[in-house]
Amino acid sequence: MQKKKSRSRGRFETCPYAYKRHNYLVFRFFLVFFVSAVNFMNNSIGEVLITEAEIKQKVSELAKRLAADYEHKELTIIGVLNGSLIFLSDLIRHIPFPVKIDTIRANTYKGASAISKTETDIINNISLNIKDEHVLIVDDILDTGKTLSRIVQVIRGHNPLSIKICVLLNKEARREIEIVPDYCCFEIENKFVVGYGLDFDNKYRNLPYVAVLEDNG
Numbered sequence: 001m002q003k004k005k006s007r008s009r010g011r012f013e014t015c016p017y018a019y020k021r022h023n024y025l026v027f028r029f030f031l032v033f034f035v036s037a038v039n040f041m042n043n044s045i046g047e048v049l050i051t052e053a054e055i056k057q058k059v060s061e062l063a064k065r066l067a068a069d070y071e072h073k074e075l076t077i078i079g080v081l082n083g084s085l086i087f088l089s090d091l092i093r094h095i096p097f098p099v100k101i102d103t104i105r106a107n108t109y110k111g112a113s114a115i116s117k118t119e120t121d122i123i124n125n126i127s128l129n130i131k132d133e134h135v136l137i138v139d140d141i142l143d144t145g146k147t148l149s150r151i152v153q154v155i156r157g158h159n160p161l162s163i164k165i166c167v168l169l170n171k172e173a174r175r176e177i178e179i180v181p182d183y184c185c186f187e188i189e190n191k192f193v194v195g196y197g198l199d200f201d202n203k204y205r206n207l208p209y210v211a212v213l214e215d216n217g
Helices: 016-042 052-069 085-092 146-156
Strands: 043-050 075-081 100-110 118-124 134-142 162-170 183-187 210-215
Touching (some): 052 085, 052 162, 075 085, 118 146, 134 146
Parallel strands (some): 075 134
Antiparallel strands (some): 043 210, 100 118
């Protein structure tokens, strides 16, 4: 006599919790995907403001100026994280003599109350001893000046011989604190830009050019 085959029960039947968790994970995946897609559609790359070739040329020219200004001097270059990373790495490879490298990270924010002022916290300070050395602070952009002015104040407390500021972009229209870069590759208008280290929501840093980010929403 032929035996009836017993139907094997799936894991969802034997464990209702697993079935609910599976549905929950699938729902979360599509939710994250949908939100990311909406953000991408609402913010897209517009006009390319500065091309890759223009950046390379300016960085090379700037490095030559730095090489002339700091020849036979002890130079420490301090990059402001995270925006300066690409600019910094390209710049130092053009400098023909040994330099010391360090980084600093700051966060500028507005306090919780309506009357609170904008404040800048130093999240990660430098680790090198820069006393009696020449310091060059490198950042991606100088706009309001609040972050860089605070960083200069902190660096000055380490008693360096000199402090100068070097930026890829200078957006003077946004300035709220009087501060002028000693070295600058490009002057730009008051536009929100991304690429070559500059980001929006930690994206677009890897673009080899600088472009305007458009809001299509």
